Amino acid sequence: MRFDILTLFPDFFKGPLSSSLLGKAIEKKIVEIYLHDIRECGVGKHKQVDDRPFGGGPGMVLKPDVLKQSLEKVTRSAKKKEAKKPHVVLLDPAGQPFNQQKAKDLAKKQWLILICGHYEGVDERFKELFVDSEVSIGDYILSGGETAALVVTETISRLVPGFLGKQESVISESFSKVKLGGKEVALLDYPAFTRPENFLNRRVPKVLLSGNHQQIEKWRLEKAIEKTRKRRPDLLREQITVSRKR
Ligand SMILES: C[S@@+](CC[C@H](N)C(=O)[O-])C[C@H]1O[C@@H](n2cnc3c(N)ncnc32)[C@H](O)[C@@H]1O
Incomplete structure (x- = not known):
């Protein structure tokens, strides 16, 4: 490019x-x-x-x-x-x-x-x-x-292949589109945690330590939707319209 x-x-x-x-x-x-x-x-x-x-x-x-x-x-x-x-x-x-x-x-x-x-x-x-x-x-x-x-x-x-070490970081970032209820919507990113597991008495959510990738994906998606709904409901408007129609 x-x-x-x-x-x-x-x-x-x-x-x-x-x-x-x-x-x-x-x-x-x-x-x-x-x-x-x-x-x-x-x-x-x-x-x-x-x-x-x-x-x-x-x-x-x-x-x-x-x-x-x-x-x-x-x-x-x-x-x-x-x-x-x-x-x-x-x-x-x-x-x-x-x-x-x-x-x-x-x-x-x-x-x-x-x-x-x-x-x-x-x-x-x-x-x-x-x-x-x-x-x-x-x-x-x-x-x-x-x-x-x-x-x-x-x-x-950042979107040019090779710019980022792992191209999947682009796919799961804030504002990337995901399919939700049959519609594509942009979500904010899910919360991220790293070591230490306990920081000032705040613990990393248990599910992230479980090793269960399906559960982790589900939790991340839920958190991303929750965060988007709170901070940027405008991004979900499309999806909300769809669920209302049903
Ligand atoms: C002082 S601004 C000109 C503002 C213009 N008179 C107006 O009211 O729309 C000078 C230059 O800064 C750039 N610029 C300022 N704000 C910008 C923005 N929000 N997005 C993109 N370019 C911007 C543009 O290239 C613009 O020509």
Whole structure:
């Protein structure tokens, strides 16, 4: 899987992309991540990348011509190597909510170009002409798209085979779909325990020490449903509708 990130702040990514599992995945070439400085395509002596909004108002808007140039530079340089077409994603608070399902859908694309906005955002015409998906990581405003691009990159990279030691960890995580009452629903993860068995007088649930895998699976599913019902009933809404119909 290949990611190209277009940003005004490539240095922002250096720490996160060289640490932990993401760093290892890059080293092992399980994912390829390339950073591109949008300013290199800035206009004139001062490499201008933004301008005042037409119609007035605060802040600056990223110029469509600069972004087009930056995008084309990436696709041109990658073209010889890549047979596939890139899917262009703009990080934008007004975009579609990013969640595990969206991550799975984007993971199928194999080549993503992520564009980080800044200031007031990006000229609308660039979005209309060059962006395939606009994605938001939540209902709040960040200063730039860099943090959002990192969230998207790491979440999708975890889905690439080989990223995690055990691929089944992805299957049983929070927000992965399970079949329940004939419907697929997303559940939160079940509670996890490790040694010591007794910690400050709190004991590990007996069933987990029983060695009975069927019982353990049943207990975990019950706990996952219980937790989801308490904390995120919205995830179960689909399933609740089904049981009401019966
Ligand atoms: C200050 S924000 C612009 C906010 C924009 N004027 C608005 O109200 O929707 C600057 C940039 O940060 C990024 N950004 C901010 N919040 C985001 C979020 N929740 N999800 C994804 N990107 C975000 C986007 O790339 C955006 O262009």
